[in-house]
Amino acid sequence: MITIKRFTFNAFQVNTYLLFDETKECIIVDAANYENYEDEELKNYIISEGLKPVMMLMTHCHIDHVLGSAFVEKTYGLGITMHKAGKVFLDNAISQASIYGFNLKEVAKPVSFVDEKDILKFGNSEIEILYTPGHADGSICLVNHKQEFVITGDVLFQESIGRTDLPTGDYDILKKNIITKLFMLGENYKVLPGHGPSTSIGHEAMNNPFI
Template sequence: MHVIIEPVTAFAQNCSLLICEQSAQAVMIDPGGDPQQLIALTTKQGCKVVKIILTHGHLDHVGAAKELAEYFQVDIIGPHHDDQFWLDALPQQAQMFGFNAAEPFLPTSWLVHQQRVHFGEQELEVRHCPGHTPGHVVLISHQDKFVIAGDVLFKGSIGRTDFPKGNQAQLVSSIKQQLFDLPDGYVVYPGHGPITTIGDEKRHNPFLSGRFG
């Protein structure tokens, strides 16, 4: 699988384009904004977007989802249903974060824990990882040994938990139960910032080693 990370929005949110090299089918994960930039990326790659997937309901991760779903004529899937309140509150989020006006929308379907998402010859495992938001999910490719982590886990840090319904203890528990059972070599593609690995975060992340957590 070919993984392309394209930062979008003023928050440098990492939109992920996953391309099945055998079929050229692709999924776009967390298109938070800059839709024309993302359309140009898919044109350059010569791939066919067949799904848009959302890890959670924050505006910098979902802001261009509806427009791109209409452009590509595809479904939006995810996040977990517990993040519906964030999607319902998109107008308020736009005001809070200084984004252009955003309208509420619902995905075509919600994601659930241990669901499998398929495209081309690829499979992604869904794991529910609440804490940053109650409905946050991560997506794992066991074939290619990587995690699309959204705002759950970062290089040397973890997601914020000071938003409504955030919970730091729950987030730490989600990481340790749902991510740290993966082999150390799995690559982590976070929602912001540089990539890391499960092993590096087990060993060095101060929020998960007891120094801050």
């Protein structure tokens, strides 16, 4: 049974998720912690729950989602697991950070690349990868079929979708991926987005004005 802990970090209010099960092995999704107190909040939670971080996974490498990657790398010895098409964003993260007013000195290194239909295992649990570009190249969604949830990064939000006006953004591709990959999961799947509140596939299929 996977427990999902959500933090909301940095000025862009990114949702960082910790996924862990009864083994206490834990995946950190989108390490967006930036301020010192956010680093502490993440670290203290991991200590208090007795968790063992085994993977740092990025839904995509826009700057607001990777601000805490160097902290996680230093603290837990974990590099980044991601889709390789997003590497250009990671390579440019430090210059991008300064444009958005963040003082970012380093980012973690990528250590593993995932692609469509890959299964990632941690503890007694698994996550399936969907490749869903359109907001940004390299964007992935993370699905757990047993508990019927999907972490969507900036692909799908509650009654909204990711921006498509940034480099590599493409509205038609994004819409197609949402319809053919996310809506196909079924209406019961809970949606855990990269920003804002949780929703469900059923709610979005009925009410999302962008699709």
